[in-house]
Amino acid sequence: MFKAVINAEVLKDAIEAVSTLVDEAKFRITKDGMSARAVDPANVAMVSFEISSKAFESYDATDGEIGVDLTRLNDILGMASKDDKVELNLNEETRKLEIRTGGLAYTLSLLDPSSIRKEPKVPNLELPAKIVLNGAELRRAVKAAEKVSDHMALGVVDKTFYIEAEGDLDKVRLDIPESGLISIQSSGNVRSLFSLDYLNDLVKSLGKAERVAIDLGTDYPVRFTFSIAGGNGSVTYLLAPRIESE
Amino acid sequence: MFKAVINAEVLKDAIEAVSTLVDEAKFRITKDGMSARAVDPANVAMVSFEISSKAFESYDATDGEIGVDLTRLNDILGMASKDDKVELNLNEETRKLEIRTGGLAYTLSLLDPSSIRKEPKVPNLELPAKIVLNGAELRRAVKAAEKVSDHMALGVVDKTFYIEAEGDLDKVRLDIPESGLISIQSSGNVRSLFSLDYLNDLVKSLGKAERVAIDLGTDYPVRFTFSIAGGNGSVTYLLAPRIESE
Amino acid sequence: MFKAVINAEVLKDAIEAVSTLVDEAKFRITKDGMSARAVDPANVAMVSFEISSKAFESYDATDGEIGVDLTRLNDILGMASKDDKVELNLNEETRKLEIRTGGLAYTLSLLDPSSIRKEPKVPNLELPAKIVLNGAELRRAVKAAEKVSDHMALGVVDKTFYIEAEGDLDKVRLDIPESGLISIQSSGNVRSLFSLDYLNDLVKSLGKAERVAIDLGTDYPVRFTFSIAGGNGSVTYLLAPRIESE
Numbered sequence: 001m002f003k004a005v006i007n008a009e010v011l012k013d014a015i016e017a018v019s020t021l022v023d024e025a026k027f028r029i030t031k032d033g034m035s036a037r038a039v040d041p042a043n044v045a046m047v048s049f050e051i052s053s054k055a056f057e058s059y060d061a062t063d064g065e066i067g068v069d070l071t072r073l074n075d076i077l078g079m080a081s082k083d084d085k086v087e088l089n090l091n092e093e094t095r096k097l098e099i100r101t102g103g104l105a106y107t108l109s110l111l112d113p114s115s116i117r118k119e120p121k122v123p124n125l126e127l128p129a130k131i132v133l134n135g136a137e138l139r140r141a142v143k144a145a146e147k148v149s150d151h152m153a154l155g156v157v158d159k160t161f162y163i164e165a166e167g168d169l170d171k172v173r174l175d176i177p178e179s180g181l182i183s184i185q186s187s188g189n190v191r192s193l194f195s196l197d198y199l200n201d202l203v204k205s206l207g208k209a210e211r212v213a214i215d216l217g218t219d220y221p222v223r224f225t226f227s228i229a230g231g232n233g234s235v236t237y238l239l240a241p242r243i244e245s246e
Numbered sequence: 247m248f249k250a251v252i253n254a255e256v257l258k259d260a261i262e263a264v265s266t267l268v269d270e271a272k273f274r275i276t277k278d279g280m281s282a283r284a285v286d287p288a289n290v291a292m293v294s295f296e297i298s299s300k301a302f303e304s305y306d307a308t309d310g311e312i313g314v315d316l317t318r319l320n321d322i323l324g325m326a327s328k329d330d331k332v333e334l335n336l337n338e339e340t341r342k343l344e345i346r347t348g349g350l351a352y353t354l355s356l357l358d359p360s361s362i363r364k365e366p367k368v369p370n371l372e373l374p375a376k377i378v379l380n381g382a383e384l385r386r387a388v389k390a391a392e393k394v395s396d397h398m399a400l401g402v403v404d405k406t407f408y409i410e411a412e413g414d415l416d417k418v419r420l421d422i423p424e425s426g427l428i429s430i431q432s433s434g435n436v437r438s439l440f441s442l443d444y445l446n447d448l449v450k451s452l453g454k455a456e457r458v459a460i461d462l463g464t465d466y467p468v469r470f471t472f473s474i475a476g477g478n479g480s481v482t483y484l485l486a487p488r489i490e491s492e
Numbered sequence: 493m494f495k496a497v498i499n500a501e502v503l504k505d506a507i508e509a510v511s512t513l514v515d516e517a518k519f520r521i522t523k524d525g526m527s528a529r530a531v532d533p534a535n536v537a538m539v540s541f542e543i544s545s546k547a548f549e550s551y552d553a554t555d556g557e558i559g560v561d562l563t564r565l566n567d568i569l570g571m572a573s574k575d576d577k578v579e580l581n582l583n584e585e586t587r588k589l590e591i592r593t594g595g596l597a598y599t600l601s602l603l604d605p606s607s608i609r610k611e612p613k614v615p616n617l618e619l620p621a622k623i624v625l626n627g628a629e630l631r632r633a634v635k636a637a638e639k640v641s642d643h644m645a646l647g648v649v650d651k652t653f654y655i656e657a658e659g660d661l662d663k664v665r666l667d668i669p670e671s672g673l674i675s676i677q678s679s680g681n682v683r684s685l686f687s688l689d690y691l692n693d694l695v696k697s698l699g700k701a702e703r704v705a706i707d708l709g710t711d712y713p714v715r716f717t718f719s720i721a722g723g724n725g726s727v728t729y730l731l732a733p734r735i736e737s738e
Contacts, residue, residue, distance in 0.1 A: 072416060075393045079386075103426075104390050107417035140571075144596050147567045170564060171599035180595075318662060321639045325632075349672075350636050353663040 002029050002064060002090035005057040008080035008101060010229045014051055015077065017205040017228060017235040019070035021047050026116045029064045033233075039120040044240045045198050046120050051233035057085065066090065066097065067111030076106050122238070127215035127223060129156045129186035133176065135226065138163075138214075139207030141174045142199045148172050151242050152199060154216055155191035159184055161214075165196070182211055190218045192241040202237050219243070248275050248310060248336035251303040254326035254347060256475045260297055261323065263451040263474060263481040265316035267293050272362045275310045279479075285366040290486050291444050292366050297479035303331065312336065312343065313357030319345075322352050368484070373461035373469060375402045375432035379422065381472065384409075384460075385453030387420045388445045394418050397488050398445060400462055401437035405430055407460075411442070428457055436464045438487040448483050465489070494521050494556060494582035497549040500572035500593060502721045506543055507569065509697040509720060509727040511562035513539050518608045521556045525725075531612040536732045537690050538612050543725035549577065558582065558589065559603030565591075568598050614730070619707035619715060621678035623653045625668065627718065630655075630706075631699030633666045634691045640664050643734050644691060646708055647683035651676055653706075657688070674703055682710045684733040694729050711735070 018025050022038040035050040053059040080086060080101040087100040091107075099106040145152040145165030149172075152165040161181055163174045178184050202224065206212050209226035216222050224237040264271050268284040281296040299305040326332060326347040333346040337353075345352040391398040391411030395418075398411040407427055410419045424430050448470065452458050455472035462468050470483040510517050514530040527542040545551040572578060572593040579592040583599075591598040637644040637657030641664075644657040653673055656665045670676050694716065698704050701718035708714050716729040 072393075076416075076418075079390050079393065102386075103420055103422070104387070105419045105421070106390075106394070107419075109415040140594075141596070144571050144598075147564075147571065148598070169561075169601040170568075172568075173597045173599075174595055175597070176595070318639075322662075322664075325636050325639065348632075349666055349668070350633070351665045351667070352636075352640070353665075355661040 001092065002061040002066070002088065004053075004059045004061065004088045006055065006086055006088070007057070007082075008077065008084040008086045009082040010055060011086050012074075012077045012080070012082075013205070013208065014049070014055075014228050014233060014235075015070060015073055018047055018049050019074055020201045020204050021045050021237075022117075023071050024067065024069050024111055024116055026065055026067050026113045026119065029061050029066065031061055031063070033059075037119045037122070038117070040198075044195065045202070046122065046238040048122060048236040048238075049233075051229055055229035055232035064090075065113045067113040067116050068097070069108075069111055072108060076108065077101075079104065122236075123221075125215070125217075125221060125223065125238075127217045127220060128188060129184070129190045129214075129216040131156065131161045131184050131186075131214040131216065132182040132211055133161070133180075133214070134182070135203070135206045135209035135212045137176065137180075138212055139203040142196065142203045144172050144174065146196050146200060150196050151193055152196050153191055153193045154214065154222060155189070156184065156186045156216065157189050159186065190216050190220075192216060192219055192222060193243070194222060194239055195242055198239055202239065205235065206237075247338065248307045248312070248334065250299075250305045250307070250334045252301065252332055252334070253303070253328075254323065254330040254332045255328040256301060257332050258320075258323045258326070258328075259451070259454065260295070260301075260474050260479060260481075261316060261319055264293055264295050265320055266447045266450055267291050267483075268363075269317050270313065270315050270357055270362055272311055272313050272359045272365065275307050275312065277307055277309070279305075283365040283368065285363070286444075290441065291448070292368070292484040294368060294482040294484075295479075297475055301475035301478035310336075311359045313359040313362045314343070314354075315357055318354060322354065323347075325350065368482075369467075371461070371463070371467060371469065371484075373436075373463045373466060374434060375430070375436045375460075375462045377402065377407045377430050377432075377460045377462065378428040378457055379407070379426075379460070380428070381449070381452045381455035381458045383422065383426075384458055385449040388442065388449045390418050390420065392442050392446060396442050397439055398442050399437055399439045400460065400468060401435070402430065402432045402462065403435050405432065436462050436466075438462060438465055438468060439489070440468060440485055441488055444485055448485065451481065452483075493584065494553045494558070494580065496545075496551045496553065496580045498547065498578055498580070499549070500569065500576040500578045501574040502547060503578050504566075504569045504572070504574075505697070505700065506541070506547075506720050506725060506727075507562060507565055510539055510541050511566055512693045512696055513537050513729075514609075515563050516559065516561050516603055516608055518557055518559050518605045518611065521553050521558065523553055523555070525551075529611045529614065531609070532690075536687065537694070538614065538730040540614060540728040540730075541725075543721055547721035547724035556582070557605045559605040559608045560589070561600075561603055564600060568600065569593075571596065614728075615713075617707070617709070617713060617715065617730075619682075619709045619712060620680060621648045621676070621682045621706075621708040623648065623676050623678075623706040623708065624674040624703055625653070625672075625706070626674070627695070627698045627701035627704045629668065629672075630704055631695040634688065634695045636664050636666065638688050638692060642688050643685055644688050645683055645685045646706065646714060647681070648676065648678045648708065649681050651678065682708050682712075684708060684711055684714060685735070686714060686731055687734055690731055694731065697727065698729075 033052040141163040148167035148170040149165040279298040387409040394413035394416040395411040525544040633655040640659035641657040
């Protein structure tokens with residue numbers, strides 16, 4: 001069983017963090033909360049998501065799994081105002097999720113969890129640099145980079161975090177010294193290149209977070225971690241690097 | 247002759263109530279006001295519109311008829327700010343309508359009234375249920391229903407008004423008990439099904455009305471009635487039902 | 493050399509005044525300021541632009557010429573907030589323009605000035621009427637005219653400035669008597685016809701100006717002049733007339 005009440009905006013932000021990469025996901029439900037893990041169709045980016053029962057105004061669940069069409073769920077949540085409560089209630093018999101908000105009662109057909117792509121294994125990566133900064137800064141840099149290129153480097157030189165994008169003609173660079181960051185630790189200089197297509201999707205959620213932790217290496221995947229639901233949940237993105245062609 | 251002055255927003259709202267169903271209309275003008283009646287090209291929805299001379303700041307008219315291209319008139323009214331006055335003046339010789347607002351003078355060619363589709367007869371329907379509610383509620387229900395289906399049921403069960411839409415996969419329902427309505431009268435339970443294409447058009451105007459009266463039966467047309475121009479006019483929509491296919 | 497700092501919005505407005513007509517332009521730089529002159533690809537409209545060194549917070553330059561892709565520059569300036577400062581720095585060796593704003597450093601490749609269309613000669617026109625009015629009025633008239641036609645007349649009759657557009661069916665006219673203008677001087681009545689395609693582009697910049705001077709004749713080009721950068725610069729548009737077909 002699964003029966004819970006949560007603030008509409010908290011739920012929207014949580015679902016959006018996953019739906020930015022995949023259209024459907026399998027959520028594991030336990031008495032302590034919900035979690036999901038998914039990889040995008042091209043195997044370039046992965047999301048790990050968890051939200052504690054404490055993020056909910058009320059929460060009552062036994063262990064289970066539900067398959068959700070995130071596009072349809074987002075559509076429904078889009079009808080709620082941000083201060084609305086959302087009531088979720090799993091009907092075990094019909095395998096439908098009842099969603100009540102603002103007087104409206106939705107019945108969402110669930111997907112067969114076995115039809116959803118298998119959850120990826122999260123690789124165990126040792127990344128030599130860790131930068132913590134405001135998510136809005138990261139979003140601004142991605143938006144600027146998009147003006148000139150389709151890929152962007154993230155790097156660290158001497159305790160300065162930088163973002164650099166170079167197109168055929170123009171170039172953009174943002175240097176953020178230690179004083180402009182929440183924190184930085186690095187055992188040497190690092191630099192990896194990433195696709196702006198993906199980064200642009202990820203900053204939709206990253207850009208709302210007050211603190212984003214970036215784990216970075218050289219020509220290695222990057223890991224972005226941030227809190228959701230006022231600290232009662234967390235999202236991790238892992239994004240594979242592109243090979244520097246020059 | 248026809249010479250009148252009216253607030254721009256009042257006129258825009260009035261014209262929009264008609265133009266949501268038809269592109270051109272024949273307006274009857276008398277010394278007491280204007281009226282129009284039109285049916286949409288597919289014969290599914292009908293509008294009856296009337297506005298009293300009291301809705302105008304000044305009004306001077308003899309009996310007549312004008313054919314108006316509503317798309318072009320809307321375009322012109324879109325240039326006016328909502329507090330602007332609009333001066334209307336029919337030039338009998340040229341058969342053009344002079345429209346002055348905010349210093350701009352438009353000359354709108356009228357249509358030959360005989361070229362416009364004949365006015366429909368308004369059927370005399372006895373509908374067993376009458377619900378009065380805030381138009382914004384109705385709009386919200388229609389927007390929610392659109393997320394899951396292309397048709398929607400309106401019904402009454404035991405003094406509760408409900409709206410229900412069922413798609414191939416998902417379902418949405420809104421129940422409004424007597425306490426959430428302005429009023430409800432019903433001699434038994436009723437339910438009819440309507441096209442969301444049409445309802446979505448109609449709620450553009452219905453959604454602005456503080457009070458919308460809904461006359462409803464079972465597998466019968468629905469009648470929506472609301473005031474315009476601060477009570478100095480009224481609009482009635484009649485919408486044919488769809489046949490419940492299950 | 494060229495090294496300057498300027499408010500982002502002032503620079504955006506200045507560049508937009510030119511980019512509305514051409515995608516690339518050659519800017520002449522002297523120690524006193526910058527200027528450009530360009531004609532649109534169809535040879536219908538011309539822009540003369542100049543901005544004094546006083547418009548800049550700091551300005552240091554020797555004589556030179558730079559070729560700029562205005563679309564790419566606009567894209568970059570679009571990232572700046574309106575109160576941001578923009579630092580410009582010409583790298584003579586690489587022939588690139590370094591643009592710093594809000595912590596971001598852009599490197600914009602310049603165009604070879606000799607690859608840009610030659611600067612037009614500004615014809616010496618004696619135009620019998622001069623009207624000065626608020627740019628927003630002009631924009632409003634152009635927007636209204638677009639509803640009914642693709643061309644528009646500007647004219648003066650007896651110290652009244654008018655704008656008139658006539659489509660196949662409808663007509664719009666705006667008369668502004670001397671009392672509604674900042675000033676008007678005219679040695680007789682004048683009237684010329686212009687393409688609304690062009691006027692619609694020009695009013696993007698003209699519409700922001702508090703004072704636009706219009707020099708007008710009969711079946712002659714029109715000249716629009718307005719200040720930018722708080723009076724420390726000016727823009728002149730010259731637009732060729734269309735031939736009145738009736």
